[in-house]
Amino acid sequence: MAETAAAAAAAAEAASAETPPFQLGKPRFQQTSFYGRFRHFLDIIDPRTLFVTESRLKEAVQLLEDYKHGTLPPGVTNEQLWSAQKIKQAILHPDTNEKIFMPFRMSGYIPFGTPIVVGLLLPNQTLASTIFWQWLNQSHNACVNYANRNATKPLPASKFIQGYLGAVISAVSIAVGLNALVQRANKFTPATRLLIQRFVPFPAVASANICNVVLMRHNELEEGIDVLDGDGNIVGSSRIAARHALIETALTRVVLPMPILVLPPIIMSVLEKTFLLQSRPRLLLPVQSFVCLAAFGLALPLAISLFPQMSEILKSGVIPNVYHKPEQDDNLKETPIKGFCPKKRQTGPGNSV
Incomplete structure (x- = not known):
């Protein structure tokens, strides 16, 4: 018994040593490396937080309040504090x-978004079903974007509507147009035509995502976005920083749907030729759903980990495009610009499939 207790204590001590010191409001993992960002976003999209009870949420919030005011009860570990912050966020x-309404949380994006992905990839789609699934996908994205919006600096409702309509119109137009072209291609065999049709959702969704980000954030290219110094102080705004942020966000939105909407058709085209699925066609939908879920679960954290939330911009490239705020002139004299620009919390990964 003594050996067991000693082993348990040693294991607990080792786990505590691996846990970084808690910092309120800061990420648990380093954001300077891809691996650190990947682990950070795995935490954010963890679907287990969907099952957190109201009482557990209150406990987590209270624990963070106690930490903030220096009244933590004895024995509280860093692991408990990180867990409480994860639940609250x-x-x-x-x-x-x-x-946040459960289907529109980041942790609910994969479980609630997977059925839509399955619908987008269904074979032999009609005109009506193509329009429906593209509309439903962009509507779900719009709801996720709005639920996770930056409420400290809100965008006008017209911007969200403009981005939503632009995304829906572009997605539906491209999907319907490409399907029509494939149907008219007489050189393809029926099997080849079906395979090509399965890849139509990707260019439709990718173009809609780019359209959405450009429509919603084009004003940043003219006005610039806030630039921070190394201490986190806002020192002005920069159009160069805005351009970097816009390009990185657009690239993320193109990369994200790629494995989700490209890998499943390839995998299913192989699986459908197996004896199991040919002899049991009823298994096709469950198998496709599992493949889509696996691709979604892998692609989401990988895509949103590509770029850091805070991008570093060279000082020489930022200064000519920084518009100083009068009340910050004194601060600028004392604090040099380090060249960090936030990409803003742009409605999370709902940026979307």
Whole structure:
């Protein structure tokens, strides 16, 4: 018994040593490396937080409040504090402190978005079903974007509507247009035509995502976005930083749907030729759903980990395009610009499939 207790204590001590010191409001993992960002976003999209009870949420919030005011009860570990922060960030909006509707949380994006991906990739789609699934996908994205919006610097409702309509129109137009072209291609065999049709959702969704980000954020190219110094102080705004942020966000939105909408058709075209699925066609939908879920679960954290939330811009490239705010002139004299620009919390990964 003594040996067991000693082993358990040693294991607990080792786990505690691996846990970084808790920092309120800061990421648990380093954001300077891809691996650190990947682990960070795995935490954010963890679907287990969907099952957190109201009492557990209150406990987590209270624990963070105690830490903030220096009244933590004895024995609270760093692991418990990180877990409490993860729960709070997964459920409550950081600006409004209100609960986010479960289907529109980042942790709910994969489980609630996978059925839509399956619908997008269904074979032999009609015109009506193509329009429906593309509309439903962009509507789900719009709801996720709005639920996770930056409420401290809100965009006008017209911007969201403009981005939503642009995304829906572009997605539906490209999907319908490409399907029509494939149907008219007489050189393809029926099997080849079906395979090509399965890849139509990707260019439709990717173009809609780019259209959405350009429509919603084009004003940043003219006005610039906030630039911070190395201490996190806002020192002005930069159009160069805005251009970098816009390009990286657009690239993320193109990369994200690629494995989700390209890998499943390839995998299913192989699996459908197996004896199991040919003899049991009823298994096709469950197998395709599992393949889509696996691709979604892998692609989401990988795509949103590509670029850091805070991008570093060379000082020489930022200064000519920084528009200083009068009340910050004194601060600028004392604090040099380090060249860090936030990409803003752009409605999370709902940026979307």
